[in-house]
Amino acid sequence: MTTLIAILLDGAIYASWLFLVAAGLTIIYGVMRVLNMAHGSFYAIGAYAAAATVGWFFSGEHGNPYLSYLLLVGCALLAGVILGVVIEQGLLRFLMGRDEILMVIVTYALLLILEDATKLIWGVDPYFAYQPYRLLGISDIGDILRFANYDLALIAVAVFIGLAAWFVLNRTNKGRLLRAVIHDREIAIAMGVNVNAMFAATFVIGAVLGALAGALTAPAISVTPGIGVEVIVLAFAVVVVGGLGSIGGAAAGAVLVGLSRSFAVHIAPEIELFVIYGVMFLVLAFRPQGLFGQTLARRI
Amino acid sequence: MSAILETRGLTRTFGAVVAAMNLNVRIDQGEIVGVIGSNGAGKTTFINMVTGYLPPSSGEILFDGHSVLGRQPRAITRLGMVRSFQVAQLFPKLTVLENALVSLVAAEGPRPSFLCPLDTPQRRAKADAIFAEFGVSRYRDVLVSAVPQGARKLVDIAMALVSQPRMLLLDEPTSGVSIEEKFALMDTVMAVVRRHGVTILFVEHDMEIVARYVTRLMAFYSGEIIADGPPKSVLGDARVQELVIGHHLDINALGVAA
Amino acid sequence: MSFPKHLASSTGSAVAIAALVFAAGTWVLPPWLAFLLTLAFAKGLVVLGVVIQMRAGLVSFGQALFYCIGGYIVGLASQSLGISDAFALLALATGAGILMALACGWLLTRYREIFFAMLTLALSMILYGALVKSSALGSTDGFNVAAPSFLGWTPQGDAQKQALYLLSVAVAAAVAIGIHRFMVSSLGRVIEAVRENELRVEYLGLSPRAVLFSNYVVAAGISALGGGLTALASGHIDPDMAVWTTSGEFVFIAILGGTGHVFAPFIGAIVFSVIRTFAIQEAPHFWQMTLGVVLLALILFLPKGLWSLIARDKPAEVAT
Ligand SMILES: Nc1ncnc2c1ncn2[C@@H]1O[C@H](COP(=O)(O)OP(=O)(O)O)[C@@H](O)[C@H]1O
Numbered sequence: 001m002t003t004l005i006a007i008l009l010d011g012a013i014y015a016s017w018l019f020l021v022a023a024g025l026t027i028i029y030g031v032m033r034v035l036n037m038a039h040g041s042f043y044a045i046g047a048y049a050a051a052a053t054v055g056w057f058f059s060g061e062h063g064n065p066y067l068s069y070l071l072l073v074g075c076a077l078l079a080g081v082i083l084g085v086v087i088e089q090g091l092l093r094f095l096m097g098r099d100e101i102l103m104v105i106v107t108y109a110l111l112l113i114l115e116d117a118t119k120l121i122w123g124v125d126p127y128f129a130y131q132p133y134r135l136l137g138i139s140d141i142g143d144i145l146r147f148a149n150y151d152l153a154l155i156a157v158a159v160f161i162g163l164a165a166w167f168v169l170n171r172t173n174k175g176r177l178l179r180a181v182i183h184d185r186e187i188a189i190a191m192g193v194n195v196n197a198m199f200a201a202t203f204v205i206g207a208v209l210g211a212l213a214g215a216l217t218a219p220a221i222s223v224t225p226g227i228g229v230e231v232i233v234l235a236f237a238v239v240v241v242g243g244l245g246s247i248g249g250a251a252a253g254a255v256l257v258g259l260s261r262s263f264a265v266h267i268a269p270e271i272e273l274f275v276i277y278g279v280m281f282l283v284l285a286f287r288p289q290g291l292f293g294q295t296l297a298r299r300i
Numbered sequence: 301m302s303a304i305l306e307t308r309g310l311t312r313t314f315g316a317v318v319a320a321m322n323l324n325v326r327i328d329q330g331e332i333v334g335v336i337g338s339n340g341a342g343k344t345t346f347i348n349m350v351t352g353y354l355p356p357s358s359g360e361i362l363f364d365g366h367s368v369l370g371r372q373p374r375a376i377t378r379l380g381m382v383r384s385f386q387v388a389q390l391f392p393k394l395t396v397l398e399n400a401l402v403s404l405v406a407a408e409g410p411r412p413s414f415l416c417p418l419d420t421p422q423r424r425a426k427a428d429a430i431f432a433e434f435g436v437s438r439y440r441d442v443l444v445s446a447v448p449q450g451a452r453k454l455v456d457i458a459m460a461l462v463s464q465p466r467m468l469l470l471d472e473p474t475s476g477v478s479i480e481e482k483f484a485l486m487d488t489v490m491a492v493v494r495r496h497g498v499t500i501l502f503v504e505h506d507m508e509i510v511a512r513y514v515t516r517l518m519a520f521y522s523g524e525i526i527a528d529g530p531p532k533s534v535l536g537d538a539r540v541q542e543l544v545i546g547h548h549l550d551i552n553a554l555g556v557a558a
Numbered sequence: 559m560s561f562p563k564h565l566a567s568s569t570g571s572a573v574a575i576a577a578l579v580f581a582a583g584t585w586v587l588p589p590w591l592a593f594l595l596t597l598a599f600a601k602g603l604v605v606l607g608v609v610i611q612m613r614a615g616l617v618s619f620g621q622a623l624f625y626c627i628g629g630y631i632v633g634l635a636s637q638s639l640g641i642s643d644a645f646a647l648l649a650l651a652t653g654a655g656i657l658m659a660l661a662c663g664w665l666l667t668r669y670r671e672i673f674f675a676m677l678t679l680a681l682s683m684i685l686y687g688a689l690v691k692s693s694a695l696g697s698t699d700g701f702n703v704a705a706p707s708f709l710g711w712t713p714q715g716d717a718q719k720q721a722l723y724l725l726s727v728a729v730a731a732a733v734a735i736g737i738h739r740f741m742v743s744s745l746g747r748v749i750e751a752v753r754e755n756e757l758r759v760e761y762l763g764l765s766p767r768a769v770l771f772s773n774y775v776v777a778a779g780i781s782a783l784g785g786g787l788t789a790l791a792s793g794h795i796d797p798d799m800a801v802w803t804t805s806g807e808f809v810f811i812a813i814l815g816g817t818g819h820v821f822a823p824f825i826g827a828i829v830f831s832v833i834r835t836f837a838i839q840e841a842p843h844f845w846q847m848t849l850g851v852v853l854l855a856l857i858l859f860l861p862k863g864l865w866s867l868i869a870r871d872k873p874a875e876v877a878t
């Protein structure tokens with residue numbers, strides 16, 4: 001029983017993290033049809049920015065320690081907006097409408113550039129920003145289970161972002177327009193939707209989400225070069241399981257992958273890595289379009 | 301005469317849309333069947349189903365007396381039933397010659413060699429003969445993407461005929477082709493088809509063309525066949541004139557084929 | 559993307575001449591350059607695997623899977639089975655790559671575009687993860703590969719390096735000729751047709767998936783061969799061979815060289831290796847950034863790669 005609770009909670013925490021990481025990726029793909037390889041770099045830059053700032057904050061007397069959470073979010077916003085605007089306005093908008101696979105290569109080039117840029121700005125030594133993580137303390141569940149409250153809070157954040165996305169997409173006018181673009185770009189253009197503005201906004205939102213995932217993860221890890229590269233592969237697995245371009249899909253994919261991994265970690269730790277990809281291949285073997293994706297047969 | 305293509309109770313729905321409703325069609329060897337019907341009537345869906353691209357919701361399809369239900373388009377092509385497309389389906393970044401060479405090698409068997417070259421004098425000669433037959437020789441070395449519409453449709457049909465099929469289904473062969481070129485295109489196609497003794501069904505919106513070439517006409521409306529028979533009687537049918545053609549038609553002025 | 563006819567007929571002799579010139583270099587080139595070229599030819603083979611898939615419209619972001627398999631099979635066969643003959647080892651590597659491709663191909667050939675790219679990537683990452691965790695295979699450190707023998711002859715010192723260089727020239731030339739024949743063969747040209755329009759290929763009576771499957775297997779074979787050659791030449795293998803940034807490098811070289819000709823991947827690999835040697839010396843922290851900038855520049859300004867600077871244009875695009 002305790003094991004089951006441990007598995008479920010671990011799974012929920014991991015799923016939340018996966019969802020945070022995958023949400024931006026899937027939104028950008030859904031609207032722009034760009035599978036953004038540089039998403040991992042957004043994550044890494046968010047993490048570095050947050051870790052460096054929080055490190056500075058706790059290095060002296062800079063006020064109430066709880067302000068550090070605001071700093072985390074602020075760093076993510078700043079990093080995401082700068083990256084998003086520069087990349088979308090400076091490069092992507094000139095390439096929109098090109099082959100999806102070409103866009104993968106373009107964003108791969110961006111990833112290479114951002115990886116080195118990250119090293120140039122923050123160096124290659126690890127950053128630690130564990131204070132916000134420790135600050136929230138630990139909960140004892142039952143007799144033997146101990147969970148960091150920060151991790152549990154991550155679940156709340158993921159749920160909040162998921163609900164916010166759902167609300168924006170389904171209950172606001174801008175969101176409905178966005179869904180129109182996701183559903184059928186040609187018709188949306190014909191209806192007079194300003195697709196370019198939509199793309200710009202979407203890319204910035206996606207970049208902020210990526211940076212936010214990194215910033216929120218930073219206190220729980222040591223921030224080192226290469227974290228972004230690992231993340232993009234995982235995020236892709238999640239998004240593909242759920243169905244590319246669907247927020248609900250990303251959530252479902254995150255839960256499925258998160259729980260599977262957590263079962264593996266507790267029951268057969270040596271297969272942890274295979275489980276993530278195993279789930280992906282299983283889902284794809286039976287539903288190539290992912291759990292929530294739709295296939296459109298080619299009309300001839 | 302034996303039936304070459306026969307469907308029984310062929311039905312297909314897309315959600316609430318009924319694209320084919322209980323179609324019972326029997327086409328005999330050597331017939332030239334025209335199909336008319338407004339957009340969305342289900343003409344393409346019919347061709348898609350009998351060539352294996354779309355699975356029917358229910359019903360049976362017999363080609364040459366054998367069921368082809370559940371077969372892939374490639375298998376049906378190999379049985380001898382081929383098609384052309386409403387929008388020509390070619391290899392745009394290859395030349396017309398390369399397009400033809402690929403069709404020729406496909407017609408030779410399902411497993412192209414990975415050692416012998418595609419481009420051989422024999423295949424080239426065959427391709428040239430086909431181009432001459434269809435009057436597209438001057439586009440031989442041009443990329444398909446740069447070939448004008450009419451010639452593209454001809455190449456599309458030529459590629460379908462390379463495998464010497466027994467039945468040919470043409471989905472709007474003259475759509476996108478200028479009025480002046482339409483008759484020339486159909487003359488070319490019909491001449492080739494007659495020479496090879498291919499049974500043919502083609503979808504057409506131009507009543508003059510229909511009247512000129514077909515021996516039998518089917519009128520589709522909303523997934524159903526509302527008239528089927530000699531062109532004269534189908535075109536003269538009041539329901540067809542109201543629902544398909546949209547106005548009264550003077551059949552005598554069209555010079556319907558005998 | 560089909561290649562110019564005037565080159566098609568003469569490719570065999572061109573490859574032979576190039577191979578002879580490079581072979582003559584054995585006794586002229588400084589050792590560091592010969593070593594660089596040895597590895598570049600091996601890499602060129604892997605890239606050729608990426609290129610022939612690009613001709614099918616597929617971009618593999620996981621070709622390192624086969625590169626790594628080839629390398630590890632050579633290492634394992636030499637270490638555990640005691641096989642030391644270079645030719646036998648390379649044959650084993652190629653065979654292993656092909657077997658792996660036969661196993662994965664049935665799933666992967668259902669996918670196109672970004673799905674294919676990312677699934678190939680995921681597969682290579684599974685191998686990477688497995689290797690990193692297997693202490694028997696040296697985990698992240700990998701292990702060393704003993705110097706091979708050549709049909710019973712075991713050269714020492716410089717002769718060993720020269721023999722490996724000559725081997726890489728010979729293997730690259732043989733594969734280049736073979737793949738060139740493959741590219742102009744019936745199947746090879748149908749692959750381009752599949753890229754252009756699968757629907758039409760299907761309606762011509764062929765199975766696009768079967769075509770892509772064969773192509774995938776061929777690509778896997780030569781990439782594994784390249785991995786095996788790399789293991790022999792460098793004398794070391796580690797899991798980084800499978801990591802996806804390695805695949806990214808292969809894609810980069812493929813785009814750098816272009817897909818116009820069998821020569822292109824080798825030219826790309828040589829240019830890449832030379833630049834990297836200097837870039838890593840001069841500015842190690844800018845290397846990836848340089849790659850990224852060059853890649854963007856290629857996509858924007860030279861979409862057909864370096865080869866397009868050499869090759870003449872396709873047949874007339876406009877009817878006359
Ligand atoms: N792949 C499809 N998905 C959904 N609806 C389809 C599809 N193909 C055809 N339809 C619908 O089926 C009906 C018949 O279409 P179609 O056979 O293309 O008509 P026609 O060729 O006579 O113009 C139309 O209402 C069309 O919208």
Ligand SMILES: [Mg+2]
Nearest residue numbers: 343344345386
């Ligand atoms: Mg139609």
